[in-house]
Amino acid sequence: MNKFLIKELSLISFIFIPIIFLWHPNWLGFAGVQPYWPLLWLLPWSMINGSINGLIFGLFLGIILDSLTLDDSFTQIPGLIFCGFLFGRIKLHSDILVGHFRYGLICSFGSFLCGTLYFLQILFRNFSDSNSLMLTTSVKNILAEVFLTGFFAPFICSQLLRMFKFSRRKLQ
Amino acid sequence: MLGIRRISTSRWWHKKKNWLLFAIFLFLVFVRISKGAFYKDFYFFISKPFWPGQFQKEIVLESIDQEYLIKLNLLKKDNIRLRQILFLQESSNDNHISAAVISRKTGSWWRQIILNKGSKDGVEIGNIVIGPGGLLGRVKNTSLFTSSVTLITSPESKLGVWLDRTQINGLLVGLGDDYPSLILYTKDADIKVGDFVSSSPASTLLPPNIPIGIVQSIDETLKSKKTAKISLLAKPQVIDWVQIYKVNI
Numbered sequence: 001m002n003k004f005l006i007k008e009l010s011l012i013s014f015i016f017i018p019i020i021f022l023w024h025p026n027w028l029g030f031a032g033v034q035p036y037w038p039l040l041w042l043l044p045w046s047m048i049n050g051s052i053n054g055l056i057f058g059l060f061l062g063i064i065l066d067s068l069t070l071d072d073s074f075t076q077i078p079g080l081i082f083c084g085f086l087f088g089r090i091k092l093h094s095d096i097l098v099g100h101f102r103y104g105l106i107c108s109f110g111s112f113l114c115g116t117l118y119f120l121q122i123l124f125r126n127f128s129d130s131n132s133l134m135l136t137t138s139v140k141n142i143l144a145e146v147f148l149t150g151f152f153a154p155f156i157c158s159q160l161l162r163m164f165k166f167s168r169r170k171l172q
Numbered sequence: 173m174l175g176i177r178r179i180s181t182s183r184w185w186h187k188k189k190n191w192l193l194f195a196i197f198l199f200l201v202f203v204r205i206s207k208g209a210f211y212k213d214f215y216f217f218i219s220k221p222f223w224p225g226q227f228q229k230e231i232v233l234e235s236i237d238q239e240y241l242i243k244l245n246l247l248k249k250d251n252i253r254l255r256q257i258l259f260l261q262e263s264s265n266d267n268h269i270s271a272a273v274i275s276r277k278t279g280s281w282w283r284q285i286i287l288n289k290g291s292k293d294g295v296e297i298g299n300i301v302i303g304p305g306g307l308l309g310r311v312k313n314t315s316l317f318t319s320s321v322t323l324i325t326s327p328e329s330k331l332g333v334w335l336d337r338t339q340i341n342g343l344l345v346g347l348g349d350d351y352p353s354l355i356l357y358t359k360d361a362d363i364k365v366g367d368f369v370s371s372s373p374a375s376t377l378l379p380p381n382i383p384i385g386i387v388q389s390i391d392e393t394l395k396s397k398k399t400a401k402i403s404l405l406a407k408p409q410v411i412d413w414v415q416i417y418k419v420n421i
Contacts, residue, residue: 069282122327
């Protein structure tokens with residue numbers, strides 16, 4: 001049992017992303033917005049397992065999260081796939097401190113990318129109606145999400161990275 | 173040397189008593205300038221338990237409540253009767269389910285709540301969800317034990333509403349923030365800040381006359397339409413218990 005837990009540590013943590021996405025702890029938020037949780041898992045996963053794995057799990061995450069949210073017309077899949085692929089091409093930094101801050105920057109960029117792609121879908125859908133009204137709100141949402149994701153990434157990504165490395169080492 | 177010291181200690185500003193008097197004087201000046209506000213407020217608090225008619229006030233308020241309740245029931249009956257005469261949709265519906273909010277996403281793009289009652293309890297897609305204050309949203313999805321509600325603040329939500337005062341129909345569109353936007357497709361629509369917004373009798377999704385919100389600000393910059401920000405009466409970010417109503421439209 002213990003061996004199984006260590007072996008599947010990364011996949012077990014994967015299960016918790018939708019839960020935390022649904023939990024939506026307000027005390028961790030800023031202006032009602034939460035960090036973009038899936039990216040905090042996707043970055044360490046893709047860095048260890050490479051672009052193709054990142055892309056596949058980006059797709060998986062997108063499918064799960066799309067099923068949890070009720071928006072039929074908008075999807076998170078393109079952003080997550082792109083981020084998964086992109087994160088897989090990033091190599092680990094030798095300096096731990098610089099590495100920490102890099103996680104923050106990379107996740108902020110990823111969050112900006114996902115937020116913008118989502119916003120573009122909303123704009124495209126409501127092209128005739130109220131796109132001008134949505135602009136301010138959307139920019140606020142994107143910026144708050146970018147800030148929060150970048151803020152939490154150094155803490156969470158480095159811990160997850162250590163966990164994934166540990167489970168890999170135990171496997172070998 | 174001793175003589176000099178004696179002179180310096182005998183100055184008026186070296187005496188505590190004088191400073192105390194000065195402080196009292198300053199306080200009195202403050203009381204004078206504030207026209208006794210400090211005293212009046214202080215008196216307000218200390219005399220509160222001894223005010224006359226506290227008990228009587230409660231009795232009067234209770235009577236007023238009862239009067240309003242009776243009037244409300246009479247108006248409801250009148251409303252139903254008139255609607256039946258005019259063949260309009262029914263607005264009263266006693267078939268409701270109480271549910272608790274178990275997940276809440278009220279920030280960012282995704283604006284939804286998940287309730288602890290699902291298809292097992294008779295919740296159906298399209299049912300409306302009302303919280304203390306008014307409409308929260310519509311059930312979009314149900315599982316066996318839960319139901320997911322799209323809030324009216326979600327960018328997915330578009331509902332037919334009307335202004336109670338002028339009875340103009342409009343479209344309530346969620347923008348992804350806490351204030352949905354009311355779009356009136358006519359430039360000379362009579363709308364004022366403070367106008368009450370409720371569900372429209374013309375809506376095919378909602379029963380009529382469900383309270384929704386109040387006009388907070390109006391934007392008249394667009395050429396062919398007026399838009400207004402609506403402050404919702406029901407606050408989804410704090411509500412823990414809601415009522416699910418079945419819609420018979």
